[in-house]
Amino acid sequence: MRFKKTPLKTVDDALHNFMDDMVNTNRKILAGMDHMLAMEDIDVDTAPKTLVFQEDKMRVFHYEPMVEKPSSMPILICYALVNRQYMMDLQSDRSLVRNLLKMGLDLYIIDWGYPSKMDKFITMDDYINVYLDDAVDAVRKRTGLDKITLLGVCQGGTFSVCYTALHPEKIQNLICMVTPVDFHTEDGLLNIWAQYLDVDNMVDTFGVVPGDFMNIGFLMLKPFQLLLDKYVGMMENLDNKDVVENFMRMEKWIFDSPAQSGEAFRQFIKDLYQENRLAKGTFEVGGKRVDLKKITCPVLNIFGEKDHLVPPSSSRPLTEWVGSKDTTVFSFPIGHIGIYVSSRSQREIAPNLVKWVKERSGEAPIPKKPAKKATTARKKSRAASKPAG
Amino acid sequence: MAEHERKSADSPTDLLWSWFDMWRQSGEALQKMMTSRMGQPGAGSPGGPADLWQHWYNTFAEQVSSGMHKAAAGAKGLGADVFERGLPGAEMFMEMGRVWLDAVQAAAAGGPQAWNERLGAQGLARLQNAWRERLTEWADAVAGMPLGHGTMPALLKGLMGVADMAQLVGHRLTVPWATAHQELVTAWGSAVKGNPEAFQSFVHRWRQAYEESHGRILRSPAMGMTREYIERVLRSFDAYVAYLVALQEFVGILDKVGADAGRRWVAHITALKTEDGLPSARDLYRVWLDIFEATYNEVFRTPEYAKMQARVVDAGLRFKNRMDRALEDIFQFLPIPTDTEIMELYKAFYELRREVRRQGAEIRELKGKLEGPTEKR
Numbered sequence: 001m002r003f004k005k006t007p008l009k010t011v012d013d014a015l016h017n018f019m020d021d022m023v024n025t026n027r028k029i030l031a032g033m034d035h036m037l038a039m040e041d042i043d044v045d046t047a048p049k050t051l052v053f054q055e056d057k058m059r060v061f062h063y064e065p066m067v068e069k070p071s072s073m074p075i076l077i078c079y080a081l082v083n084r085q086y087m088m089d090l091q092s093d094r095s096l097v098r099n100l101l102k103m104g105l106d107l108y109i110i111d112w113g114y115p116s117k118m119d120k121f122i123t124m125d126d127y128i129n130v131y132l133d134d135a136v137d138a139v140r141k142r143t144g145l146d147k148i149t150l151l152g153v154c155q156g157g158t159f160s161v162c163y164t165a166l167h168p169e170k171i172q173n174l175i176c177m178v179t180p181v182d183f184h185t186e187d188g189l190l191n192i193w194a195q196y197l198d199v200d201n202m203v204d205t206f207g208v209v210p211g212d213f214m215n216i217g218f219l220m221l222k223p224f225q226l227l228l229d230k231y232v233g234m235m236e237n238l239d240n241k242d243v244v245e246n247f248m249r250m251e252k253w254i255f256d257s258p259a260q261s262g263e264a265f266r267q268f269i270k271d272l273y274q275e276n277r278l279a280k281g282t283f284e285v286g287g288k289r290v291d292l293k294k295i296t297c298p299v300l301n302i303f304g305e306k307d308h309l310v311p312p313s314s315s316r317p318l319t320e321w322v323g324s325k326d327t328t329v330f331s332f333p334i335g336h337i338g339i340y341v342s343s344r345s346q347r348e349i350a351p352n353l354v355k356w357v358k359e360r361s362g363e364a365p366i367p368k369k370p371a372k373k374a375t376t377a378r379k380k381s382r383a384a385s386k387p388a389g
Numbered sequence: 390m391a392e393h394e395r396k397s398a399d400s401p402t403d404l405l406w407s408w409f410d411m412w413r414q415s416g417e418a419l420q421k422m423m424t425s426r427m428g429q430p431g432a433g434s435p436g437g438p439a440d441l442w443q444h445w446y447n448t449f450a451e452q453v454s455s456g457m458h459k460a461a462a463g464a465k466g467l468g469a470d471v472f473e474r475g476l477p478g479a480e481m482f483m484e485m486g487r488v489w490l491d492a493v494q495a496a497a498a499g500g501p502q503a504w505n506e507r508l509g510a511q512g513l514a515r516l517q518n519a520w521r522e523r524l525t526e527w528a529d530a531v532a533g534m535p536l537g538h539g540t541m542p543a544l545l546k547g548l549m550g551v552a553d554m555a556q557l558v559g560h561r562l563t564v565p566w567a568t569a570h571q572e573l574v575t576a577w578g579s580a581v582k583g584n585p586e587a588f589q590s591f592v593h594r595w596r597q598a599y600e601e602s603h604g605r606i607l608r609s610p611a612m613g614m615t616r617e618y619i620e621r622v623l624r625s626f627d628a629y630v631a632y633l634v635a636l637q638e639f640v641g642i643l644d645k646v647g648a649d650a651g652r653r654w655v656a657h658i659t660a661l662k663t664e665d666g667l668p669s670a671r672d673l674y675r676v677w678l679d680i681f682e683a684t685y686n687e688v689f690r691t692p693e694y695a696k697m698q699a700r701v702v703d704a705g706l707r708f709k710n711r712m713d714r715a716l717e718d719i720f721q722f723l724p725i726p727t728d729t730e731i732m733e734l735y736k737a738f739y740e741l742r743r744e745v746r747r748q749g750a751e752i753r754e755l756k757g758k759l760e761g762p763t764e765k766r
Contacts, residue, residue: 017669056742120732121739130746189689196692196699198706205710207732220689220698224682232674 032238057113211257
């Protein structure tokens with residue numbers, strides 16, 4: 001192995017280097033302590049918004065437009081039940097939400113809240129056919145439109161896919177970000193581990209599955225990076241106030257983990273992770289089969305090629321399984337979190353997403369050929385598709 | 390000695406003092422032997438703990454015999470003759486303990502095979518028979534006639550049958566451990582020297598022995614008015630042991646992977662070329678991190694690991710579940726609702742809410758039909 005940094009030729013060099021490192025590290029620690037002591041609060045989720053609908057613990061917010069004449073096509077963001085929706089607006093200078101607003105979109109977002117013990121019995125049927133449906137209706141009513149655009153993120157993407165298949169008459173466009181649809185992939189550790197979980201025992205014991213319990217599982221995916229190196233890296237940047245603040249925002253988000261309603265969690269793990277029913281076309285919500293072929297609206301599928309939580313092989317098949325003739329795939333060489341906060345996300349994902357929506361809202365012409373970008377592809381290959389029902 | 394004999398003949402108090410003297414001298418003998426043998430070799434070897442025990446037992450037996458003689462010298466009146474006849478019996482009674490002592494000592498000195506032969510199922514049965522032989526000899530001595538092989542077995546036939554059954558039940562608890570003992574000792578000895586596979590073997594073998602012995606007690610049905618509660622508590626404890634064992638097995642896997650990763654890291658470092666110069670501590674850390682993350686990731690992807698991880702989670706949850714139920718039993722006498730009762734209430738709330746929603750939708754639909762087309766379902 002050859003190290004890229006300047007190799008040390010002698011033991012004397014090594015000692016000097018060690019002393020320098022030690023002194024610098026101590027300086028950084030003290031500077032970092034100074035920053036932390038001066039830090040009043042960790043500001044996240046700062047884009048201005050108004051509560052427009054509430055049902056039990058679910059709340060729907062409308063973001064204040066940031067352009068004079070926003071798009072006439074409202075977008076409802078459906079985030080995952082795991083972790084909080086403010087990942088989309090974690091940091092004001094790296095906020096996907098702010099970028100989309102600045103580019104003229106009209107955004108709504110669902111905040112699922114924090115389930116408590118009394119929410120143990122909430123099922124996927126409740127989440128999809130009651131809460132999500134009522135949120136969609138609230139936006140439709142508010143905008144006076146029959147159909148809106150649904151943007152599902154991660155697990156929220158899977159919910160959105162199911163919802164669109166069950167209620168196609170209410171959805172104009174479906175956008176999925178890092179959304180798992182094929183759960184029987186061996187690329188993701190979660191997919192492998194979930195196969196052996198006794199989810200009945202888990203739900204019967206916990207009632208609602210604690211967020212911290214879930215977090216232990218997520219940390220185990222990359223234990224050295226997430227439990228050690230992340231903090232070592234932070235130490236090296238302790239003297240940089242901005243880096244410290246950004247780190248603390250991310251830290252807050254990572255461990256701000258709502259519990260999971262037991263019955264919904266049971267079905268999600270059993271039917272999807274263990275039996276892969278969505279892919280097989282046998283998944284049922286509220287007694288109705290989720291037939292992906294019933295999704296005929298335009299579909300945009302965005303995922304990260306380095307995503308370790310929802311591997312590309314889990315997201316990619318979506319556009320091939322739906323019944324739509326207008327499908328687009330954007331993939332980027334970034335990870336699960338990078339989709340929201342990376343500079344690449346701000347530079348490429350937001351503009352492409354806005355363009356895609358506007359083209360399908362009659363606010364910009366739909367190009368005959370897909371926009372040519374190294375990281376962008378548009379395809380519709382039914383030949384290679386897996387049967388979805 | 391004469392003073393003691395005279396005193397012991399005087400009063401029951403003196404006899405009691407004589408008895409205490411016997412125990413004191415026995416304790417002193419033990420203390421003397423221990424201090425003189427500190428730093429001597431280990432179990433099974435001459436001068437080791439088993440040998441020490443042998444010496445102490447001899448001293449103790451001598452003291453018992455001496456004490457009994459003193460007591461007998463002062464015995465008068467009805468039953469004195471029986472008491473006198475019992476004196477040699479007392480010595481024999483002490484001798485009965487030697488059956489076990491000799492067996493353990495020989496097993497400890499003889500290695501794994503001797504251990505299994507002497508303290509395995511058949512070995513224990515042989516010991517029990519030898520001990521019973523001595524018991525009958527003792528009975529003969531006490532009775533002053535050959536009771537042990539004639540009248541005694543007839544009188545104690547039922548009792549002996551019970552003893553046999555007790556022996557069988559006892560075997561359920563002792564045999565699995567006696568059989569596993571040497572493997573456990575060997576595996577543990579290797580594990581503490583840093584062999585992670587040996588640690589896994591140790592935990593695995595321990596679990597087997599537990600499942601076959603004490604685990605059976607904890608899983609056996611209880612009786613009586615508090616049957617359900619006792620069963621719940623025992624099951625909780627069994628689940629706790631199962632969880633601890635699963636956790637140790639899981640840690641064993643992680644430990645083994647860590648050892649593999651460590652070896653890879655060392656191999657990587659030693660393969661560095663001299664002309665590349667000395668790596669900095671940061672470089673070494675980076676290589677360490679990458680190798681460890683990658684090595685663990687390889688194992689994390691295997692079904693064996695996934696199964697083991699699921700087993701730990703499952704065992705932990707099962708323990709929590711059983712403990713929760715047992716705690717509910719404890720608190721049911723307090724004027725507070727239990728978790729189960731609250732969950733029933735939550736379920737009723739949930740079902741009520743669904744019903745209200747369903748009826749609301751129906752009302753809206755009917756209203757819509759009456760008023761014409763509606764914008765909402």
